[in-house]
Amino acid sequence: MKRWLLRGTPLVAFLALWQWAAWVPVSFNFPTPWQTLVALSELLGSGALLQATATSLQSLVLGFGAAMVIGVPLGLLMGVVRGVGRVARVYLDLLIALPSAALIPLVILSFGISIVSSAVIIFVFSVPFITMNAYGGVRDTRPRLVEMARSFGASWGKLFTRIVVPSAAPMILAGLRLGLSRAFLGLIVAELLLSPFGLGKLIMISRSMFEHDKMFATVLWTLVLSGVALAVLARVETRLLRWRAG
């Protein structure tokens, strides 16, 4: 009961604030929560939203998948081979410090207006965090565990698979979660700013037609989508790291 109160109160407060903003109204044609929900069900019914979602997820899977497949091994390599780590981290730090959106014109120039462009931007948004976390995870490996394994005659390969990778796992998983939220950010930024595809396109079209309820519905949908994806990843993380519960 108390838990539900704790969880429900912010939601109710948020809806109330939203309703109030629509009443005032804050701006022309500001949709109420109810209007937004109606628009959402319409968009879902017409199939427009699902189609846009499928398109967006395509670039997300492509971009985030590549970031995962490249970022994790690269981070591990950086952690194991010191020289690689020292050189690569400079560039990754730059990528993190740089407002990633500034790279968008360059990406369009290189890849044209296509789903691939969105995927590349998603990749650029997420890969530095995934890589740096894997790198940090390797560097967090307790030397004592390495020593223990060596005392039993562990080969280099066994040290890597049995000590280094499991030691880095918590940080790798945290990096993937961070990378995924960055990937959603990259997705929307890419679709709003450059490639007329997917959810971003839907948002832009409804805006230009003054269908603000539909626009809000799409934004809300995107929010739910990323929330669900992150929650799934968090669930996987807890499962894999259940030894930490203690």
Add this chain to the structure above:
Amino acid sequence: MTGPVGIAIEGVSKRFGAVQALVDIDIHVKAGEFLALIGPSGCGKTTLLKCVSGLVAADGGRIVVGSRTVTGPGGREASLVFQDFALLPWATARENAEFGLLLRGAPAAERTAAARQALAKVGLAGSFEDAYPSQLSGGMQQRVGLARALAVNPQVLLMDEPFASIDEQTRRILQDDLLRLWSDERKTVVLVTHSMEEAIYLSDRVVVLSPRPGRVHRALDVPLPRPREALDVRASAEFARLVDELWQILKKMQ
């Protein structure tokens, strides 16, 4: 492997950069002997233990464990027990106990059987098997560390201040359990400790190392009767006298 083996440490020196850690160490550990190494902090007793295990390469001299000259880590004669237990936090007690066998490529069934047996020897049979280290007390974690060392059935146990980070009551229980294990299993033990009582209570002989650079300062025989865990040796006058003798040696060395 059957039967304990001796250890010969002959003329071993070790330097770390500008720091001379060990100079010309000569120690012969008899097969089945319980030897304690004691000395002020920084005297290189842990370094010496690591040299015997092969984790640290000595600059000069040689170390022979059984019939094998130590050239690197991974020798099958000896297992290490660590002060901070060095358990894998992501593995259960049983998986930790199996780890040495896993690294040596033993088949799964054999690993599990040996780990179960070793855990039983250290008093951790049953439900503790599936507990993670974070769910175990310090004393129990060190029991797992000991089980991991025993599971590979070594002839020599190299123990690096194994009970230093465990509370006094638990430490005494673990010390008694170690004595019982030692007399059952007949292993050669080299124990690094900074506790004079522990050195006297457990060992046949205490080797005192001098402060940096570490040299063998003296050896003290401990002729206390065994089994000490059953005889309440700690309460005896002879025990107190030996602890005091060891203290006098250490005090004069400062």
